[in-house]
Amino acid sequence: MNSYQLLRICFFNFLFLLATIPVLNAQQVRVYETSKYLGSRLELVDTLAFGTYQQPLETELAVFVDDSKLYQEMIGIGAAITDATAETFFKVNKESQEALLKLFFNSNTGLGYSIIRTNMNSCDFSSSSYTYIQEGDYALKTFSIAPDQRFKMPLIQQAFAKVPDLKLFVSPWSPPAFMKTNGSMLHGGKLKPEAREAWARYFVRFIKAYEKAGIPVWGLTIQNEPMATQIWESCIYTAEEERDFLKYHLGPTLKKEGLGDKKIIVWDHNRDLLFQRAMTIFGDSLANAYAWGIGYHWYEPWSGGTPMHDNIDLVNDRFPDKPILFTEGCKEKFNWEGRLDWSLGEFYARQMIRDFNSGVSAWTDWNMFLDERGGPNHVGNFCFAPLHVDTRNHELNLTNAYYYIGHFSKFIRPGAKRISCSSSRSALLATAFKNKNGSIALVLMNDSDKDFPCKVFLHGKQLEIALPAHSIKTAVVD
Numbered sequence: 001m002n003s004y005q006l007l008r009i010c011f012f013n014f015l016f017l018l019a020t021i022p023v024l025n026a027q028q029v030r031v032y033e034t035s036k037y038l039g040s041r042l043e044l045v046d047t048l049a050f051g052t053y054q055q056p057l058e059t060e061l062a063v064f065v066d067d068s069k070l071y072q073e074m075i076g077i078g079a080a081i082t083d084a085t086a087e088t089f090f091k092v093n094k095e096s097q098e099a100l101l102k103l104f105f106n107s108n109t110g111l112g113y114s115i116i117r118t119n120m121n122s123c124d125f126s127s128s129s130y131t132y133i134q135e136g137d138y139a140l141k142t143f144s145i146a147p148d149q150r151f152k153m154p155l156i157q158q159a160f161a162k163v164p165d166l167k168l169f170v171s172p173w174s175p176p177a178f179m180k181t182n183g184s185m186l187h188g189g190k191l192k193p194e195a196r197e198a199w200a201r202y203f204v205r206f207i208k209a210y211e212k213a214g215i216p217v218w219g220l221t222i223q224n225e226p227m228a229t230q231i232w233e234s235c236i237y238t239a240e241e242e243r244d245f246l247k248y249h250l251g252p253t254l255k256k257e258g259l260g261d262k263k264i265i266v267w268d269h270n271r272d273l274l275f276q277r278a279m280t281i282f283g284d285s286l287a288n289a290y291a292w293g294i295g296y297h298w299y300e301p302w303s304g305g306t307p308m309h310d311n312i313d314l315v316n317d318r319f320p321d322k323p324i325l326f327t328e329g330c331k332e333k334f335n336w337e338g339r340l341d342w343s344l345g346e347f348y349a350r351q352m353i354r355d356f357n358s359g360v361s362a363w364t365d366w367n368m369f370l371d372e373r374g375g376p377n378h379v380g381n382f383c384f385a386p387l388h389v390d391t392r393n394h395e396l397n398l399t400n401a402y403y404y405i406g407h408f409s410k411f412i413r414p415g416a417k418r419i420s421c422s423s424s425r426s427a428l429l430a431t432a433f434k435n436k437n438g439s440i441a442l443v444l445m446n447d448s449d450k451d452f453p454c455k456v457f458l459h460g461k462q463l464e465i466a467l468p469a470h471s472i473k474t475a476v477v478d
Helices: 003-025 082-091 094-105 152-162 192-213 239-256 275-284 286-290 309-318 336-340 344-358 399-407
Strands: 028-035 044-050 060-071 076-082 116-118 168-174 217-220 264-268 293-297 324-328 360-367 387-390 395-398 417-423 430-435 440-444 452-457 461-467 472-478
Touching: 003 360, 028 399, 044 275, 044 461, 060 360, 060 430, 060 440, 076 399, 082 152, 094 152, 094 387, 094 395, 116 152, 116 344, 116 360, 152 239, 152 472, 168 192, 192 239, 239 264, 239 275, 239 286, 264 275, 275 286, 275 293, 275 309, 309 324, 344 360, 344 399, 344 430, 344 440, 395 399, 399 472, 440 452, 440 461, 461 472
Parallel strands: 060 452, 076 116, 076 360, 116 168, 168 217, 217 264, 264 293, 293 324, 324 360
Antiparallel strands: 028 044, 028 472, 060 417, 387 395, 417 430, 430 440, 440 472, 452 461
16 A cells, blocks of 8 residues: 555544534434424424524523433323223224324334233223122132233333333222222222222232233232222222221231232322322321332312322322322213314323423323223223224224323333423423433423513533424424
């Protein structure tokens, strides 16, 4: 090799190195958008880069992000696979079934769900009431999960095939009728004192039966909505009754049976009494030893008033070692035309942003999908879901709630940790997480009737993101 060839090689190596330096140093920002008026649906609409910092004006809308302090770790975002969801799934053809699995569990082309909930015994979103034992069988000799083997378990197994590290937690709506004071699975009633031990063993039988079928159970709640007397399956526990059932029966029984690693989630009802339930159970040393975390629903705003996020803040401040999970929420009173209402998705995102900023570690929607009636449901309590399957023609109808949820679930992955994020105006809702790979996911929502620009400040630099009226964007900082 002569000197000319050597010089030529060095020159081109230098050019290559020079070309790569800006790429290595630049913070690429991918921006995904869902907009009511522009027609975008969870689409990549822009790729930006940070520029030089300038002092923001008071008249400007701005978001300030700081990743130097990390908050709660994300466990997962997902939804419930109820009997209704599973029955709907098996009413459509194989092509539609595969499409449904991809829409919810594929992290590239779908929502990338990582946590699911299911019902133990029947719930309102079952075609009929059922249990796993015969009437009067306190010894559980007749226990069988046959009711779940037709639809629900096969769908859950397919979900695990798509996402092997999926987290599943289970919730009962009611013990068997003979174990209750009102002799019915419906209309409230309470667990009889003499049935407490059998009911604790019932949890064990259910978990072991599922795990024998290859479905690992990550956690459980003690009772769905323990302060609600419903026309469907329901059972009432005061805070003290739930505490005592946990510390004297359920907790010790699970531990004795080798299931002490299951995450026991208390409350599983609305934000209104969240703090009172936390104080009663976490404040008791014996119950606290078994209680892993606390769950809640969002239904208090539907009856009037505003969502009570302050109660989440109180629990997080008082019991910082206890994970807080959103375990259920949906828009009730389904009608087919209502699936097009844009406020549906905005309600979801508004709750999710405020919940995460209050310290929530997991977020689980109610029914993953339902049929064209908002069911099946054996008491006529039809509800909305992010996707409705028209079982008459196998069509999959996505609501905008599907896309709004995706702005969180696709980009804020399990193991991510929330970081500081401050907005300069109440019209701009924002939350931010840092993923394990170092990327930052910033979610911005404009639910007003006006377009506005937003400046984002991070690491001493800034960029500008346009936020159309009634839109949500996720900015991913690579």
